[in-house]
Amino acid sequence: MSPKCCPAPPPIDPNVDPDEELARYAKALGHPARVKILRFLLEREDCMAGAISGELPLAQSTVSQHLKVLRESGLIHGEVDGTRICYCADADRIERLQGLLDGLTSFVQA
Amino acid sequence: MSPKCCPAPPPIDPNVDPDEELARYAKALGHPARVKILRFLLEREDCMAGAISGELPLAQSTVSQHLKVLRESGLIHGEVDGTRICYCADADRIERLQGLLDGLTSFVQA
DNA sequence: CGGTTATATCGTACTTCTACGAAATTCGAA
DNA sequence: TTCGAATTTCGTAGAAGTACGATATAACCG
Numbered sequence: 001m002s003p004k005c006c007p008a009p010p011p012i013d014p015n016v017d018p019d020e021e022l023a024r025y026a027k028a029l030g031h032p033a034r035v036k037i038l039r040f041l042l043e044r045e046d047c048m049a050g051a052i053s054g055e056l057p058l059a060q061s062t063v064s065q066h067l068k069v070l071r072e073s074g075l076i077h078g079e080v081d082g083t084r085i086c087y088c089a090d091a092d093r094i095e096r097l098q099g100l101l102d103g104l105t106s107f108v109q110a
Numbered sequence: 111m112s113p114k115c116c117p118a119p120p121p122i123d124p125n126v127d128p129d130e131e132l133a134r135y136a137k138a139l140g141h142p143a144r145v146k147i148l149r150f151l152l153e154r155e156d157c158m159a160g161a162i163s164g165e166l167p168l169a170q171s172t173v174s175q176h177l178k179v180l181r182e183s184g185l186i187h188g189e190v191d192g193t194r195i196c197y198c199a200d201a202d203r204i205e206r207l208q209g210l211l212d213g214l215t216s217f218v219q220a
Numbered sequence: 221c222g223g224t225t226a227t228a229t230c231g232t233a234c235t236t237c238t239a240c241g242a243a244a245t246t247c248g249a250a
Numbered sequence: 251t252t253c254g255a256a257t258t259t260c261g262t263a264g265a266a267g268t269a270c271g272a273t274a275t276a277a278c279c280g
Contacts, residue, residue: 019145027140035129043217062239083247083256107153172269193226193277
């Protein structure tokens with residue numbers, strides 16, 4: 001069970017073209033800083049706040065922007081915990097991204 | 111064996127940070143048109159040229175630009191075949207993308 | 221050779237991204 | 251209530267992405 005962050009899974013819109021959905025996740029992952037953030041959150045599956053800023057050679061406000069992009073893609077989410085904000089990766093969404101990618105190649109015979 | 115396109119696999123630079131490499135592939139896939147192009151090329155594993163343009167509601171020059179982005183990411187490549195150009199998806203690169211993504215989550219216990 | 225076809229490249233306009241510092245917000249502590 | 255800390259949001263500047271039409275290129279066909 002997760003800590004106090006990682007609340008309700010965000011709604012997965014069923015009306016979206018899978019290619020568009022895949023593109024949205026891919027776009028969110030399309031910057032090295034965001035990949036690093038996601039990795040960081042996955043490695044401690046516990047949630048983390050501005051500790052992420054300390055890990056990256058970027059201004060804190062820039063990291064906050066990257067977090068927002070990831071949040072809006074659904075790949076991570078955060079919950080307020082006092083003064084801090086507790087972020088974590090959304091495993092379901094990441095699995096979905098993997099599934100969409102696998103779906104692309106499912107036509108190819110091995 | 112592949113048709114007359116799909117030549118030598120492009121060099122995979124070993125000195126690249128995996129997070130940067132993943133971000134590069136993800137960025138290339140970060141537009142719906144490019145996902146559709148890749149799907150198109152995967153579904154007919156045979157190579158295709160400007161037939162792709164006909165599949166998308168975009169100007170031919172725009173599709174050509176998207177093809178260039180995919181080409182530069184290594185996810186597809188093309189080879190001249192007379193007047194036309196024969197494109198195809200690079201299965202190795204796509205597998206590599208899947209592997210990099212899996213690597214991200216390999217810390218998470220199921 | 222000149223024309224046609226398939227494709228890339230150029231020039232351009234507009235939008236979006238990336239990054240920063242400064243300011244606003246929100247909560248907990250003194 | 252005032253202070254300080256953790257974050258987001260705002261404003262802004264420059265870089266990159268997206269799309270189009272027009273133009274260039276290169277190969278085949280007559």
